[in-house]
Amino acid sequence: MKTFRNILVTGGAGYVGSTLVSALLREGYGVTVLDTLAFGGLALMPYFADKKFRFVKGDIRDKKTVERAMEGIDAVIHLAGIVGFPACRKDPEGSRDINVRGTQTVVDALPKHVPVLFASTGSNYGKMLEKVCTELSTLNPLSDYAKQKVEAEEIIKKHGEFVIYRFATAFGVSSRMRLDLLPNDFTYRAVREKTLIVYEKNFMRTFIHVRDMAYAFIFALQNYDRMRGEIYNVGSNNMNYSKEAICHLIKNRVDYYLHFADVGHDLDQRDYMVSYDKIHALGFAPTVSMDEGIDELIKASEVIEIKNPYYNV
Ligand SMILES: NC(=O)c1ccc[n+]([C@@H]2O[C@H](COP(=O)([O-])OP(=O)(O)OC[C@H]3O[C@@H](n4cnc5c(N)ncnc54)[C@H](O)[C@@H]3O)[C@@H](O)[C@H]2O)c1
Known part of the structure; x- marks a missing residue:
């Protein structure tokens, strides 16, 4: 059984990341955050006193910085990116560079055996005809954000060791x-x-609380062997x-x-409505x-x- 001790969280200073870092440290994991601090670093302040916490300021597109952040790491939770359709629409090329090329840089720096857990989005389903989306539904991404996330999913899948989470909207x-x-x-x-x-x-x-997003990643670390190589909608029916x-x-x-x-x-x-049966069946419930x-x-x-x-x- 794969067990993990030291986790790299890209985008760990963000809305999801700062909540996740707190949960990981509480569970006893060592945590490295790699982040450009686009929204400042105040959210990380409570963690600097913790010996298990390490911070690397930098960009996921910078190979050397990513490699440095990955030293001693046995799993990566990849959150860094330009998030949401309004932000991506403002700068389609720049956001693509971060969300797609940045993801490629992270994956390229990963040793083959180190898994990546990726925060994707239910926006990938776009305008659905079926109304209830499962992981097998055809993707119909409409915005730049969703299109970039679909491309990034393909990059993550090629790494082989992964779990992809298509999250509901956080709150x-x-x-x-x-x-x-x-x-x-x-x-x-x-x-x-x-x-x-x-x-x-x-x-x-469809919605999920930000603390449950954090919990979902811990669930994946603890259940990696039965979750690996799969995509899950993450939320609640x-x-x-x-x-x-x-x-x-x-x-x-x-x-x-x-x-x-x-x-x-x-x-x-x-x-749309999204079915969360696949992850519920494993015992995860928000x-x-x-x-x-x-x-x-x-x-x-x-x-x-x-x-x-x-x-x-
Ligand atoms: N919040 C949601 O509703 C939701 C839903 C589904 C998926 N997600 C995904 O979860 C992840 C985190 O979202 P969030 O809500 O925390 O967003 P956020 O904007 O709060 O956090 C993103 C973090 O990434 C960092 N970042 C941006 N570009 C970077 C770069 N080039 N290199 C390093 N760091 C960089 C930012 O500084 C920020 O701290 C994203 O990948 C997002 O697509 C979020």
């Missing part, structure tokens, strides 16, 4: 906060701006919600003005509900500053 509080995630954005606006105008209200989306349903969950807790109007559309055209996530987002709203340049809005 919840993390040390590096993101406000461009639907539940985070809606809750912030409801609490702080008291107004929410929502388009495509019936579109179905109980966490498919329409946008309207999310608005009402918030409205049960916060009084705000809610208006539905067709004033825009989601470039990824994400309107632990944080949407209600709990919204409760903590409401509590955190007071300390979240929309003008902070380090938040995606």
Whole structure:
């Protein structure tokens, strides 16, 4: 059975990464983070006192830096990238360079026996005709972000030792906060701006709490032998919600003005249900509900500053 002790987390200073680093250290793993600190490094501050924590500042496209970060590592969790369709649309070539060529550089530096666990996305399914996506559904990526993730998946697969996770949309509080995630954005606006105008209200989306994303990677490290070489949708069969349903969950807790109007559309055209049967069958089930996530987002709203340049809005 493969066991792992020292883990490299690329993009470890990010929204998912900073939550994951904390969980890995708590579980006793040694953790190296490789990150450019595009959103600063404050989220990593609590970990520098830990002897098992190491930080390498640098770019995943830089071969020498990646090789240095990989010294003594026995598994890589690859999170670094330009995340989400708005950020990739702003700079299609630059984001492709990081999300695709950067992934290739990470894989090229990996010794053959060292696995890579990759954070892909349910956006790869794009606009689906079937409505319920399984890992076998044909991919129909629409945005630059999703197309780059599909290309990156192919690079990861060629390495042979891998687990690919197609995550639902994340939500919840993390040390590096993101406000461009639907539940985070809606809750912030409801609490702080008291107004929410929502388009495509019936579109179905699927969600996972950021701490459960971290837990999913630990689950893969602990169950690698039976998970290797496979792709998994990661989320919960109980966490498919329409946008309207999310608005009402918030409205049960916060009084705000809610208006539905067709004033825009989601470039990824994400309107789907996803089946999580494959990963559920292995014993993985998310632990944080949407209600709990919204409760903590409401509590955190007071300390979240929309003008902070380090938040995606
Ligand atoms: N949050 C979600 O809803 C979600 C869902 C599915 C998949 N994912 C995937 O999870 C991963 C992490 O997402 P996140 O929400 O934490 O995003 P994030 O933007 O908060 O974190 C990305 C991190 O990568 C770093 N980075 C960017 N370019 C880099 C480079 N060239 N070299 C080294 N580091 C670099 C950034 O500094 C940042 O710390 C991404 O791969 C994303 O596609 C996220």
